[in-house]
Amino acid sequence: MSAPIAPVSSALNADPISSIDGIGGLSQPAPANGLGNFSDLLQKLSSYEVDANNKAEQLATGKLTNIHDYTVAAAKATLAIELTTALRNKAVEAYQEIMRMQV
Amino acid sequence: MSMFEAIDAAGSGSSLAQTMLDAISDNIANAETIRPSGQQPYRAKLVVASAREGTAGVSVAGITERGGNPPMEYDPTNPMADANGYVTHAQVDMTEEMSNLILAQRLYQANASVANTASASYQAGLQIGVK
Numbered sequence: 180m181s182a183p184i185a186p187v188s189s190a191l192n193a194d195p196i197s198s199i200d201g202i203g204g205l206s207q208p209a210p211a212n213g214l215g216n217f218s219d220l221l222q223k224l225s226s227y228e229v230d231a232n233n234k235a236e237q238l239a240t241g242k243l244t245n246i247h248d249y250t251v252a253a254a255k256a257t258l259a260i261e262l263t264t265a266l267r268n269k270a271v272e273a274y275q276e277i278m279r280m281q282v
Numbered sequence: 283m284s285m286f287e288a289i290d291a292a293g294s295g296s297s298l299a300q301t302m303l304d305a306i307s308d309n310i311a312n313a314e315t316i317r318p319s320g321q322q323p324y325r326a327k328l329v330v331a332s333a334r335e336g337t338a339g340v341s342v343a344g345i346t347e348r349g350g351n352p353p354m355e356y357d358p359t360n361p362m363a364d365a366n367g368y369v370t371h372a373q374v375d376m377t378e379e380m381s382n383l384i385l386a387q388r389l390y391q392a393n394a395s396v397a398n399t400a401s402a403s404y405q406a407g408l409q410i411g412v413k
Contacts, residue, residue, distance in 0.1 A: 223285070245300055247394065251293040254401045255286050261408050269411075 224259040231256035287338050288400035294339030295393035301342050302329045302386040306379055313374040319364030323352045324372035326379065348373055 231252040237243040284290060305327040315324040325347035332343040350373060358367030 245297050247293055247296040247300075247397075251289055251296075251397060254397065255289055258286060258401060258404050258408075261405065265408050265412070 221263065224263050227252070227259040228256045284337070286400070286404065289397050291338035291340075292393045292397035292400065294334065294341060295396075296390055298329070298331050298340050298342055299386050299390035299393060301345075302382070302389070305329050305345060306383050306386060309374050309379050310376070310383075313372055313376060313379075315372045316360075316362050316369055318362050319368075319370065323370045324374065325349070325352075326372075326374045 231249075234243060234249040234252040238246070238249045243249060309326045312324045317323055328346050328348060330343040330346055331340050333339075334341050352373040353371045354368045355371060356367055357363055357369045360369045363369050
C-alpha cells in the first residue's frame with residue numbers, strides 16, 4: 180500500500196502575498212545647471228520663439244534699429260525648435276522601447 | 283550662462299560694430315562742417331566699448347568726442363571767420379576715419395561669422411544619436 184497522500188494543506192494557511200510597495204513618488208531632481216527642470220526648459224525654448232516673432236514684427240514696422248537682432252533671434256528660435264523636436268523624439272522612442280518589453 | 287551664449291555675444295559685438303559705423307559715417311559726413319567762431323567746432327565721435335558684466339559680450343559704454351585743437355585756416359572773407367580772420371575747421375582726421383571704417387566693417391563681419399558658425403555647431407550637436 181502506498182503511503183497515504185498527505186492532505187493538501189489549506190491554501191488559506193499560505194502566506195498571504197505581502198503587498199508590493201508602490202513605487203515612491205518621483206521627486207524632481209535638483210537641477211544640475213542653471214537651466215532648471217524640464218518644464219522650465221520648455222518655457223525657455225518657447226520664449227525664444229516668442230522673442231523671434233516680436234523682433235520680426237518690429238522689423239516689419241520699422242522700429243528695429245539693429246538688423247542682426249532679428250537674425251540672431253531667428254537663429255536661436257530655429258535651434259530651440261529643433262532641440263524641442265529632438266527631445267520629443269527621444270522621449271517617444273524611449274516609451275516605445277519600454278512598451279516593446281515582453282512581460 | 284544662457285543656452286546660446288555664443289550667439290548672444292556675437293549679436294552684441296554686431297551692435298557695437300553698427301554703432302561704430304554710425305559714428306564714423308557721422309564724422310565723415312561732417313568733415314567739412316565749419317561752425318561760427320563762438321561755438322565749439324565739430325569734434326569726431328569716438329565709441330567707447332566695455333565688456334558686459336555677468337554675461338558674455340560687449341556693450342557701448344558711451345560716445346566721447348576727440349579733444350585737441352582743430353585745424354585753423356586764415357580766410358577773412360568767409361562769413362564764419364572770427365575777429366582775426368581765422369576759420370575753425372572740424373576736428374576730423376579723414377585717414378583715421380577711413381581706417382576705423384574698415385575696422386568696423388571687419389568687426390561686423392567677424393561677429394556675423396561667429397554667429398553663423400555657432401548656430402551650425404549647435405545643429406550638429408542636435409544630430410547626435412539621431413537614427
